[in-house]
Amino acid sequence: MPLVRRSVATVLLALLAGCTACDRSTADTPPAFDGTAAMARVKAQMDLGARVPNTPAHVQGGDWIVAQLKPFADTVIVQPFTHVTATGDTLHLRNILARFKPAAAQRVLYLTHWDSRPQAEESKDSAQRKLPTPGANDGASGVALLIGVAEGLKHAPPSVGVDLLFVDGEDWGDFKTDTDVLLGSRYFAEHLPDSAYAPLFGVLFDMIGDADLQIYQEGNSLQQAPDVVARVWAQAKALGHEKLFIPENKWTVTDDHIPLLKKGLHVIDVIDLDYPYHHTREDTIDKVSAASLVAVGQVALALVR
Ligand SMILES: [Zn+2]
Numbered sequence: 001m002p003l004v005r006r007s008v009a010t011v012l013l014a015l016l017a018g019c020t021a022c023d024r025s026t027a028d029t030p031p032a033f034d035g036t037a038a039m040a041r042v043k044a045q046m047d048l049g050a051r052v053p054n055t056p057a058h059v060q061g062g063d064w065i066v067a068q069l070k071p072f073a074d075t076v077i078v079q080p081f082t083h084v085t086a087t088g089d090t091l092h093l094r095n096i097l098a099r100f101k102p103a104a105a106q107r108v109l110y111l112t113h114w115d116s117r118p119q120a121e122e123s124k125d126s127a128q129r130k131l132p133t134p135g136a137n138d139g140a141s142g143v144a145l146l147i148g149v150a151e152g153l154k155h156a157p158p159s160v161g162v163d164l165l166f167v168d169g170e171d172w173g174d175f176k177t178d179t180d181v182l183l184g185s186r187y188f189a190e191h192l193p194d195s196a197y198a199p200l201f202g203v204l205f206d207m208i209g210d211a212d213l214q215i216y217q218e219g220n221s222l223q224q225a226p227d228v229v230a231r232v233w234a235q236a237k238a239l240g241h242e243k244l245f246i247p248e249n250k251w252t253v254t255d256d257h258i259p260l261l262k263k264g265l266h267v268i269d270v271i272d273l274d275y276p277y278h279h280t281r282e283d284t285i286d287k288v289s290a291a292s293l294v295a296v297g298q299v300a301l302a303l304v305r
Pocket residue numbers: 117138171279
């Protein structure tokens with residue numbers, strides 16, 4: 001009998017050990033992110049045409065994002081605004097904010113831009129440079145990512161409040177002279193949801209759908225919010241995505257995180273700028289992959305579960 005008892009104890013210990021391992025593996029199990037649905041959402045935007053401000057495709061693109069978010073989020077807020085450009089044009093723009101647990105004090109902010117660039121100035125063929133970029137990776141991929149995150153949060157509610165922000169007018173003007181760019185993030189920074197708004201951390205996702213994905217740590221993010229960079233790259237590693245999230249600095253980028261950093265919010269840029277089709281007419285859906293969207297979507301969901 002003592003032998004049996006020991007055996008039972010051994011079995012119990014083994015079961016307990018198994019359960020502990022089980023719990024650990026559950027904690028590391030990637031959250032469910034639907035890659036097929038994400039690609040369908042990239043395609044839905046591409047089918048509208050380039051979502052360039054002041055065009056019908058842009059109006060339809062914004063309406064489509066709101067309609068996609070409504071079944072998933074607790075609240076969807078549209079923040080309309082206008083911007084007069086350096087050449088005197090008035091742009092009609094909208095930021096879209098989908099909120100989960102809107103009353104929660106502890107919050108995380110994710111953002112992406114949803115507009116397309118009116119000129120593809122990096123195109124090799126000069127005749128193409130005055131035409132808009134299709135914006136599959138630069139625009140549509142980030143939107144598809146965050147709508148997929150919204151769907152994931154609907155099915156498995158987050159442990160903190162989550163705000164998904166779709167900013168407009170990121171890509172209108174000239175980054176070299178800082179003219180008429182980052183319009184939506186600038187507007188949001190000056191019109192936060194409330195005066196005490198201070199998310200625990202924030203992540204901007206930009207150009208994260210590249211089928212050939214390598215995301216290096218961005219310079220401004222490392223300088224101004226190194227703890228957030230460490231948190232995101234550690235989560236990616238825990239999910240086995242260390243080949244996609246490379247813990248080295250390669251770029252320093254002017255992007256939508258800058259106005260928010262200036263406002264004191266701890267927001268980093270997760271971006272793969274190593275994209276040969278950036279601001280060209282070749283930024284099309286064949287360059288985007290479900291696998292990349294799934295990997296980044298899993299990281300985003302795991303950070304708030
Ligand atoms: Zn762009």
